Amino acid sequence: MNPFSDFGIAFANPWMLLFLLIIPALAYLRGYPGGSASVLFSSTGHFRSLGKRVSSRAGNFLTTLLWLALALLIVALARPQSGKSFRKVEASGIDIMLVLDVSGSMKSEDFTIGNKRASRISVVKKVTEKFIDERPNDRIGIIAFAGRPYLVSPLTLDHDWLQRNMDRVQIGIVEDSTAIGSGIASAANRLRGDTTAKSRVIVLLTDGDNNAGKISPATAAEAAHALGIKIYTIGAGTEGDAPFPVGTDFFGQVQYQMVHFPIDVPTLKQIADIGNGQFYRATDTATLENVYSQIDKLEKTTFELKQYRQYKDLFPWFLGTGLAVLLVQITLSQTVWRRLP
Numbered sequence: 012m013n014p015f016s017d018f019g020i021a022f023a024n025p026w027m028l029l030f031l032l033i034i035p036a037l038a039y040l041r042g043y044p045g046g047s048a049s050v051l052f053s054s055t056g057h058f059r060s061l062g063k064r065v066s067s068r069a070g071n072f073l074t075t076l077l078w079l080a081l082a083l084l085i086v087a088l089a090r091p092q093s094g095k096s097f098r099k100v101e102a103s104g105i106d107i108m109l110v111l112d113v114s115g116s117m118k119s120e121d122f123t124i125g126n127k128r129a130s131r132i133s134v135v136k137k138v139t140e141k142f143i144d145e146r147p148n149d150r151i152g153i154i155a156f157a158g159r160p161y162l163v164s165p166l167t168l169d170h171d172w173l174q175r176n177m178d179r180v181q182i183g184i185v186e187d188s189t190a191i192g193s194g195i196a197s198a199a200n201r202l203r204g205d206t207t208a209k210s211r212v213i214v215l216l217t218d219g220d221n222n223a224g225k226i227s228p229a230t231a232a233e234a235a236h237a238l239g240i241k242i243y244t245i246g247a248g249t250e251g252d253a254p255f256p257v258g259t260d261f262f263g264q265v266q267y268q269m270v271h272f273p274i275d276v277p278t279l280k281q282i283a284d285i286g287n288g289q290f291y292r293a294t295d296t297a298t299l300e301n302v303y304s305q306i307d308k309l310e311k312t313t314f315e316l317k318q319y320r321q322y323k324d325l326f327p328w329f330l331g332t333g334l335a336v337l338l339v340q341i342t343l344s345q346t347v348w349r350r351l352p
Contacts, residue, residue, distance in 0.1 A: 020325070023090035030085045034078050076340035083333030091325040104149040105310055106166055106208040108198035109139060111180055112217035112247075114157040115187045116272040119218070119253040122296045128254075131218055131247055134296050136177055142303045143170050150208065152201055155179070156194035158186035158223045166201060190224030191217055195231035195242070195282070203238050211240045212310055215282065218248040220275030228278050232285040242286025243306050244279040247293045248272060 022028065113132060122134040143151055151173060153163035161184065164176045195215060202211040213235060221228050232242055252269040260266055276292070283290040289309075293299035 020091050020093050021322075023092060023324075025089060027085060027089035030088075031082060034081060034085075037081075038074075038078060073340055073344050076336055076343075080333050080337035080340060083329050083336060087326045087329035087333055089326075091329060092322040093325055104168075104208055105146075106202055106211045107146070107149055107151045107310070108154060108166070108201055108213050109142075109151065110154045110156065110160075110194045110198045110213055110215040111135060111139070111163075112157070112189060112191075112194075112219065113155045113180060113182050113184065114189045114217075114219055115182060116189075116218050116248075116255075116270075117182055119248065119255050119270070119272065120267070121249040121253040122299070124296065129296075130256075132180070132182055134299060135216060135247065136180055138296075138299050138303055140174055140177060141300070142307060143173060145307055152198075153177075153180065154194055154198045154201070155181075155184070156190055156197070157182070157184075158188040159190055160194045160197040161185055162197070162201075188223035189217060189219040189221055191215070191221040191278070191282075192226040192228040192231040193224035195228060195235060196226050199231065199235040199238055199240055202235075202240050210310070211238070212288075213240055213242045213286065214245070214306060215242060215279075216245040216247055217279070218246070218274060219272055221278060228282050229285065232282045236285050236287065240286065241288045241310075242282055243288040243291070244283045245291045245293055245299070245302055246274045246276055246279050247299060248274060249294050 117132040117135070118130050120128045120130050122129050122131055124134060124137065139153075147170065148168075150166040150168055151164075151170065152166040153173070153176070154160050155163050163179045164173050167173055195213060198213045198215075202213070235242060252271045254267040255270040256265050257268045258266050276290075280290040291302040291305070293302050
């Protein structure tokens with residue numbers, strides 16, 4: 012990106028402007044009354060008619076021209092410039108595939124949004140959206156999986172479009188179960204190939220254990236590692252039983268049943284170890300947000316900032332104007348307003 016900004020008038024040698032402070036001192040010294048008089052008169056009234064008012068005005072005008080010319084020449088030496096500056100940011104981004112579990116257990120409402128009970132899937136989507144917003148220079152894609160994976164979005168820098176596709180992260184689109192290995196394999200396939208990214212990363216979030224798919228999580232992780240892909244795993248959900256919605260009563264109130272959904276922590280740790288990443292446990296909304304924040308800090312995009320200026324030197328105008336004013340001052344002082352000794 013090339014953000015331009017007007018810098019108006021700047022000075023290449025701003026320290027030269029300090030010489031402007033000399034002008035008031037010179038003006039004061041020039042107007043200093045000087046030494047004591049050689050001849051004393053009781054009254055100067057007889058001599059007032061010898062000087063004319065116009066001469067006094069002419070002298071002041073010539074002096075003003077002299078100070079103006081000097082000021083313009085000093086400003087010219089400071090090299091005033093006008094134009095625009097712009098910065099060019101070259102980012103070395105990261106390719107990230109977010110692999111999100113959308114199995115039926117993600118309906119469990121053991122998380123909160125704004126102090127209100129919320130399902131795991133709704134919180135995951137909310138936190139994921141924030142994570143995407145904070146990485147504007149990375150290509151990000153999303154794979155959702157239950158009994159099998161499906162593509163929500165390929166790798167893209169168009170994060171607005173990516174956010175709109177978050178509506179496709181829903182429970183019930185594919186058959187219910189948890190195919191962790193297939194989700195990793197699908198994401199790795201999307202990350203392979205030619206890329207200028209500094210690194211490639213998979214962030215896997217699940218609340219269950221692998222019970223579907225034709226490829227095991229460890230085998231999928233080995234394949235991803237062979238492609239140079241790093242894997243972070245997140246086990247989401249409370250320890251023990253979680254409130255699971257089972258329907259509504261006569262008054263329309265949601266009814267819950269406490270259900271235990273086991274999370275295969277050893278397998279998630281194994282996947283992270285194989286993928287040179289880390290395993291995280293998120294038991295509530297706050298810890299899930301913290302997990303994404305930690306991953307965001309670990310996988311930083313590098314930037315190269317170059318600053319340029321397009322400017323035009325104005326000192327010839329100040330120099331020319333200063334010399335012209337000085338020439339006018341000299342001409343007037345030696346012709347029309349010439350003073351006799």
